[in-house]
Amino acid sequence: MITGIVVEIKAKTCIVLTPDAQFQEIPLPPGGVRLGEEICYIPRRRTIFWQSLMAAACLLILLGAGLLYHGWLTQAVAFVSMDINPSVEMTLDRREYVCEAKGLNAAGEILLSRAAVLGRPVEEAIDSILTRAVQSNYLLPSQNNVVLTTITTKNGQALALQPGKIYQTIVKSLQSTGVPAEVVVETATPEIRQQARKLGLSTGRYLIHVEGSKKGLDIGLEELKREGMASLEKKKGIVIGEVLGKHGYTGWVDLPKPVSQPGPEARSNHRSPGLVNNKGLERVSITEDKTPRMHPGAGTPGQKTSVPVRPVLPDDARGLPGLRVQGVPPHGYDQEHNGIKERNIKNEEPDGKDLHDNDNRELRDNKDLPGTSARDLDPEKDKGLEENKGGNSNQNSADG
Numbered sequence: 001m002i003t004g005i006v007v008e009i010k011a012k013t014c015i016v017l018t019p020d021a022q023f024q025e026i027p028l029p030p031g032g033v034r035l036g037e038e039i040c041y042i043p044r045r046r047t048i049f050w051q052s053l054m055a056a057a058c059l060l061i062l063l064g065a066g067l068l069y070h071g072w073l074t075q076a077v078a079f080v081s082m083d084i085n086p087s088v089e090m091t092l093d094r095r096e097y098v099c100e101a102k103g104l105n106a107a108g109e110i111l112l113s114r115a116a117v118l119g120r121p122v123e124e125a126i127d128s129i130l131t132r133a134v135q136s137n138y139l140l141p142s143q144n145n146v147v148l149t150t151i152t153t154k155n156g157q158a159l160a161l162q163p164g165k166i167y168q169t170i171v172k173s174l175q176s177t178g179v180p181a182e183v184v185v186e187t188a189t190p191e192i193r194q195q196a197r198k199l200g201l202s203t204g205r206y207l208i209h210v211e212g213s214k215k216g217l218d219i220g221l222e223e224l225k226r227e228g229m230a231s232l233e234k235k236k237g238i239v240i241g242e243v244l245g246k247h248g249y250t251g252w253v254d255l256p257k258p259v260s261q262p263g264p265e266a267r268s269n270h271r272s273p274g275l276v277n278n279k280g281l282e283r284v285s286i287t288e289d290k291t292p293r294m295h296p297g298a299g300t301p302g303q304k305t306s307v308p309v310r311p312v313l314p315d316d317a318r319g320l321p322g323l324r325v326q327g328v329p330p331h332g333y334d335q336e337h338n339g340i341k342e343r344n345i346k347n348e349e350p351d352g353k354d355l356h357d358n359d360n361r362e363l364r365d366n367k368d369l370p371g372t373s374a375r376d377l378d379p380e381k382d383k384g385l386e387e388n389k390g391g392n393s394n395q396n397s398a399d400g
Contacts, residue, residue, distance in 0.1 A: 002026060002041045006033050016041075074099055076154055078161050079193060079203070080122060082129060083148040084138050085228030086111040087202040090125060096161060098125045104202045105225070111136065126166070127173040134177045141255065145181035146229035146240055147174070150204040152193045163187060167249040174253045184241045186248035201225060208232075211244050 002024055004016030013025050014033055026041040033039055074093045081089040086107035091100035098117045103109030115132040117125035130147070133139045139147075147170055151163055167185045174181050188203050196206035205224040212219040219236060233240060241250035 002043065003038065006035055006037050006039060009033060009035065076100070077157060078154065079152045080126075080161075080166070081150045081152075081202045081204050082126070083150075083202050083204045083229055084133055084146070085231075086133065086138060087205065088112055088129065089202065090117060090122065092122055092161065094160075096122050098122060101125075107138070111138070122161070122166070123169045126169050130170065130173045131177060134179055139174075139177075139179045139181065141179050144230045144234065145179060146233060147181050147183050148204040148208075148229055148240060149183075149185045150188050150202070150207060151185070152188045152190060152203055154190065156190055163248055167251070171251065171253055178255065179253075180255050181253050182239075182241060182250075183253060184244060184248065184250050186244050208240060208243060212238075215243065217243065 002016070002018065004018040004024065006014050007017050007023070008015040009028070010025075012028055014028055015023055015025050016039065017023055026043075029039060029041075073095055076091045076099060077094050078092045078096075079089055080092060081087065081104070087104035088108040088111060089102055089104055090098045093099045098120055101112055101117045103112050111129065111132055114136065115125075115128040117128055120128070126149075130139070139145045149166055149170065151161055151166065153160075163185045167183060170183050170185070174183070186204065186207060188207050192207060192210065193203045196203045199206060199221060201209075201221065201224055209219055209221060209224055217236070217238065219232075219238075223232065223235075227235065229240060232238075244250075
C-alpha cells in the first residue's frame with residue numbers, strides 16, 4: 001500500500017509524496033483528488049500463469065525435437081540405381097524409404113511414371129519397378145534378361161542397407177512374375193557415382209566401364225548409354241556379373257519348374273481324395289473299400305462251406321414222442337422243393353480251398369450221409385412208426 005500527499009494531478013494519474021520522501025505516480029482514484037490531500041493506493045498484482053507458460057514451452061520443445069528427428073530420419077543416406085534397359089535411381093532415407101526417384105534415361109522416366117515408389121519401403125519400390133518392367137515388356141520370359149542394381153552411400157558413410165537383402169528382394173519379385181533373369185547387385189563409392197552423373201550415366205553402367213577397362217575390355221560410354229544390359233552382353237560377349245567381379249551378389253533366376261503329375265503306379269499308392277460337400281466334410285466313395293467281406297461263419301477269406309438244410313438226427317432219436325424238429329419236412333415230401341439242398345457260402349475273392357469237398361462229393365454220388373440208415377429213407381417204415389406213435393398216444397389218453 002502506498003500512502004502520500006498529492007502534489008500534482010494529471011489526466012489519468014497523480015503524483016504523491018510518500019513519508020519516506022519519494023515521489024510516485026499512481027492512477028487517479030475514481031472519486032478524484034485535490035492537491036495536498038493524503039490518499040492511499042493499493043497496487044494490483046499481475047497474474048502470471050506459470051503452469052500454462054511451462055506447458056507451452058514444453059510443447060514447443062517437443063515439436064521442435066520431433067521436427068528435428070523427422071528431418072534427421074528423412075535425410076538422404078543411400079542411393080539405389082537399377083539398370084535393365086530403363087535406368088532409374090532412388091534416394092533412400094535412414095528408414096530405407098524412397099524419398100526421391102528419377103529416371104536416368106527416357107525409358108526410365110516412362111517406367112517411373114507407371115510405378116509408385118515415393119514414400120514406400122525400398123523392397124516395395126523395387127517390386128513395383130520390376131512388375132511394371134514386365135508389364136511394359138522390358139523384361140520378357142523368352143529373352144535373356146539382366147537386372148543390375150548398384151548401392152551407393154552418401155559421403156562414404158557406413159552401409160546400413162544390406163546388398164543381400166536387395167538381392168533377395170529382386171529374386172522373389174522375378175520369381176513371382178515368372179521371368180528368368182541374371183541378377184547382379186554391386187556397391188560403389190560416392191566418387192564413382194559423382195563421375196557417372198557428370199557423364200550422364202547411371203552408377204552401374206559407369207561401373208561396368210571402369211571394371212571392364214581394368215580387364216582390357218573395350219566398352220565405350222556411348223554403347224553404355226544406348227544399349228540395354230542384355231543387349232550389351234550379347235554384343236560384347238560378356239557376362240556383367242563376371243565383369244564387375246565377385247564383390248557383390250550375382251545369380252540367375254530360372255523359370256518356375258512345372259509340377260510333375262504322378263503316374264498310374266505312383267497314384268495307386270495314394271488314396272484318392274474324396275469329394276467335399278457344402279459342409280466341408282469329406283465324402284469317400286464306397287468303391288474305395290476293396291477289403292474282402294467275410295461271412296460270419298467263415299474263418300478265412302475264400303472259405304466255402306456246404307451245409308445241408310435238413311439236419312441229420314441219430315437213429316435212436318427218430319420217432320420219439322414229444323420231439324419237435326423245426327424246419328424238418330416229413331419224409332416223402334417233394335424233394336424238388338424241400339429235399340436235401342446244398343448251399344455254398346462264398347466270399348468276394350474265390351481264392352480259398354473248399355473245406356468240405358468230400359461232403360459235396362458224397363451228395364453228388366447219392367451216398368448216405370453219416371448217421372442216416374436205409375430205414376430213414378424207406379416210406380413204409382416211416383408209416384409204421386407213425387402208426388405206432390398214434391397208438392401210444394391213444395393209450396396215454398385212455399390211462400388219463
